[in-house]
Amino acid sequence: MNEETKKYRLTEKYIQYKGRILYRIQAIKNFSDVNCGEYGGFVESEENLNQYDNSWVYDEAKVYGDARVEHAANVKESAVVFENAIIFQYAVVKGNAKVYGNAWIRESAHISGQARIYDEVRVAGTVKGNSIISGDVTIYGNAYIRSKGTVRTSSDYVIVENINLDNQILTIYKARNNEIYVTNQEGYEQSLEAFMTNEKDCGEVIYGVLLINGFNLK
Structure with missing residues (x-):
């Protein structure tokens, strides 16, 4: 060169x-x-x-x-x-x-x-x-994985869009000890269990998306 x-x-x-x-x-x-x-x-x-x-x-x-x-x-x-x-x-x-x-x-x-x-x-x-x-x-x-994310297969995370949460794009992913977390690109993060409790209207939709995408819930 x-x-x-x-x-x-x-x-x-x-x-x-x-x-x-x-x-x-x-x-x-x-x-x-x-x-x-x-x-x-x-x-x-x-x-x-x-x-x-x-x-x-x-x-x-x-x-x-x-x-x-x-x-x-x-x-x-x-x-x-x-x-x-x-x-x-x-x-x-x-x-x-x-x-x-x-x-x-x-x-x-x-x-x-x-x-x-x-x-x-x-x-x-x-x-x-x-x-x-x-x-x-x-x-x-649009994936946003933070905290203690541990993704080893494509079944360990899912991106969820177009649900009734101010057009947020959510990432649901596996963390240590098989915990599951929900995040967005604004820095929001909580456990899937807490999210399902706080956002009851979206819970059924989220669960359906996870099943359709083969997310590993175990």
Whole structure:
């Protein structure tokens, strides 16, 4: 690649992490919200962060192995991305989140908190808190999983739309100890049991949606 087209360089500042050497990156031109000369996070090689788009690794974030960050995606704060994971399009991974295995984080997905995303997972929604998403699962569009979500199969979560709750989009998902929670994108969260008690008019509709979608109620 022509050196003039590159957006960053690997500096001589490095750390040893999990038996690997990771290099602090530095922007060598202005792009997106990054200024020329600004330092970023750490990568193992230029294969980890695309040189010709608006993607960036910020703060103390780390990307290594065969992982890639592309398009306008960001990895921030203390997040770690490794193995064969791909962060792309407009996705953001931040906090202390870890993304690895063959996971793809895409579209406008947001991963934060202590979330762990791995295996063959594909995420286009929002995952935060202490959630663990694994297996061969796709978390899509309007899904909003937080707290202690534990999604290992497609039967562990359901998105519910078009019910009489001010047009809210709800995500119902499995958590630790087989608890079931209801959330929305405004940060609302409570147990399914409490929701069914408080929203009696919608209870039958919700239950029907869960059964139709094969949600694992056990």
